[in-house]
Amino acid sequence: MSNCAIVGINWGDEGKGRMVDLVTKDYQVVVRYQGGGNAGHTVINEYGKFALHLLPSGIFRKDTINILGNGVALDPENLMKEVEDVRAKGVAVGPDNLKISDRASLLLPWHRDLDGLEEARLADKKYGSTKQGIAPFYSDKYSKKTILAGELFYPEELMEHLKDLLEWKNLTIEKVYGAKPVTIEDLKAWLDEYCEKIKPYVADTGEILKKAVKDGKNILFEAQLGALRDLDYGIIPYTTSSNTLASFAPVGSGLPSARIDSVIGVVKAYSTCVGEGPFVCEMFGEEAEKLRAEGQEYGAKTGRPRRVGPIDIVATRYGVECQGATDIALTKLDVLSYMEKIPVCTKYKVNGKETDRFPFPTALNSAEPVIEYMDGWNCDISKARKWDDLPEAAKKYVLYIEKEIGCFIKYVSVGPERESIIIR
Ligand code: GDP
Numbered sequence: 473m474s475n476c477a478i479v480g481i482n483w484g485d486e487g488k489g490r491m492v493d494l495v496t497k498d499y500q501v502v503v504r505y506q507g508g509g510n511a512g513h514t515v516i517n518e519y520g521k522f523a524l525h526l527l528p529s530g531i532f533r534k535d536t537i538n539i540l541g542n543g544v545a546l547d548p549e550n551l552m553k554e555v556e557d558v559r560a561k562g563v564a565v566g567p568d569n570l571k572i573s574d575r576a577s578l579l580l581p582w583h584r585d586l587d588g589l590e591e592a593r594l595a596d597k598k599y600g601s602t603k604q605g606i607a608p609f610y611s612d613k614y615s616k617k618t619i620l621a622g623e624l625f626y627p628e629e630l631m632e633h634l635k636d637l638l639e640w641k642n643l644t645i646e647k648v649y650g651a652k653p654v655t656i657e658d659l660k661a662w663l664d665e666y667c668e669k670i671k672p673y674v675a676d677t678g679e680i681l682k683k684a685v686k687d688g689k690n691i692l693f694e695a696q697l698g699a700l701r702d703l704d705y706g707i708i709p710y711t712t713s714s715n716t717l718a719s720f721a722p723v724g725s726g727l728p729s730a731r732i733d734s735v736i737g738v739v740k741a742y743s744t745c746v747g748e749g750p751f752v753c754e755m756f757g758e759e760a761e762k763l764r765a766e767g768q769e770y771g772a773k774t775g776r777p778r779r780v781g782p783i784d785i786v787a788t789r790y791g792v793e794c795q796g797a798t799d800i801a802l803t804k805l806d807v808l809s810y811m812e813k814i815p816v817c818t819k820y821k822v823n824g825k826e827t828d829r830f831p832f833p834t835a836l837n838s839a840e841p842v843i844e845y846m847d848g849w850n851c852d853i854s855k856a857r858k859w860d861d862l863p864e865a866a867k868k869y870v871l872y873i874e875k876e877i878g879c880f881i882k883y884v885s886v887g888p889e890r891e892s893i894i895i896r
Contacts, residue, residue, distance in 0.1 A: 474733045475691045477718035480698025481791035483745040486738040487803035489513025492529035492694050499692035501537045501684050502530025505724030506714040507696030508545030510604040516888045519561050526551050528694050539677045542575035543724020545609045548666035573677040573726050574622030581662045582641055582654050583608045589649040610713035621674045624667050634659050681727040693721035699791035707833050710749025718795050737797030739788055741805045743781040744769050750836035753781035753817035767807040782815035785876045790830035792879045801883035806854045813845040854887045859896050
């Protein structure tokens with residue numbers, strides 16, 4: 473038995489979905505342990521192209537059990553829509569291969585609206601929310617003001633609980649934002665239309681995980697976003713509202729005693745960032761346009777153009793440390809093939825002084841990138857399947873990153889397809 477977590481090292485969108493899809497063949501259980509429908513893991517396989525938001529990426533493998541752990545923001549409406557979309561492309565999804573923790577808190581109908589109302593109130597000070605209700609959801613979860621999936625099986629207590637929550641939440645909706653209150657009929661319609669549909673999937677997933685461990689099965693923990701978006705260790709307040717780190721996986725999965733044997737940290741060969749906040753290595757103008765177009769850097773969930781830049785060694789080294797990565801998957805190396813010279817952000821300049829330490833969030837506002845250039849390879853590498861298929865300049869680039877971030881780059885991805893990978 474061996475457990476593994478696949479996590480993002482940077483700002484998210486590193487290509488975690490394709491990595492999970494690649495390695496799931498060796499794991500019998502795949503668990504999402506944090507976050508909600510606010511991200512999009514792109515997976516391309518024999519069924520087509522998918523942007524998975526909440527479903528674990530193991531859903532495409534026959535005989536893999538997929539679990540949504542207690543740490544996720546479970547939005548019944550979005551989840552069932554996603555299940556329908558995936559099924560429509562021929563993928564079997566049912567209570568046999570998808571399990572929802574009875575301890576997962578539910579994203580209630582007002583959470584998405586509150587996200588929009590708060591971003592509107594913040595106006596030009598907004599954080600760049602994806603408006604999926606994630607921040608209001610986690611605030612309420614930690615105030616113990618939402619319901620657990622398992623409560624759906626206790627209808628009388630559930631209605632009482634929902635009435636209390638409704639009365640409390642309408643104070644904010646009406647008095648703070650001046651918006652229309654939610655009614656008990658709205659909640660009943662939501663229960664009937666969406667929550668009934670998730671009920672067959674709800675289970676004591678802690679027991680399932682314990683049994684899996686006992687039976688010697690391998691468990692894969694799948695994270696959303698990246699270390700720099702972690703609520704505690706990221707670029708606060710431009711983070712997500714959950715913990716994106718591998719060390720949170722046991723808690724958020726339902727198996728708090730789990731040991732994680734390996735942590736695959738996914739790093740993109742250059743940097744991208746969606747939303748607001750400091751992004752020290754950011755490129756602008758034509759240079760940025762070209763990289764964005766070559767890398768198809770538009771959000772999987774929102775379609776927003778992503779901010780782009782060269783690989784950021786300072787931020788990546790920090791991300792590797794936070795994640796406790798044991799191996800790195802470097803993705804999208806093929807995208808850099810058009811560059812004559814490849815820029816690399818090697819250090820930051822903070823208050824006129826160069827540093828290779830990732831600074832405190834406030835100090836990032838005035839940090840500037842120190843850029844150095846490496847030779848490009850200027851040829852198509854998308855057909856490379858072995859390390860020695862790569863041109864010398866590409867190998868040099870990979871080995872340079874490996875040395876600087878202090879972690880072995882085991883996987884080099886040269887295309888979005890399952891087989892476009894070099895395993896060292
Ligand atoms: P995730 O949220 O971390 O899974 O990242 P995304 O879903 O945003 O994935 C990144 C995008 O890059 C997706 O469109 C993938 O299909 C694509 N992709 C992943 N790896 C590679 C690669 O090595 N080369 C290229 N060209 N595209 C890749």
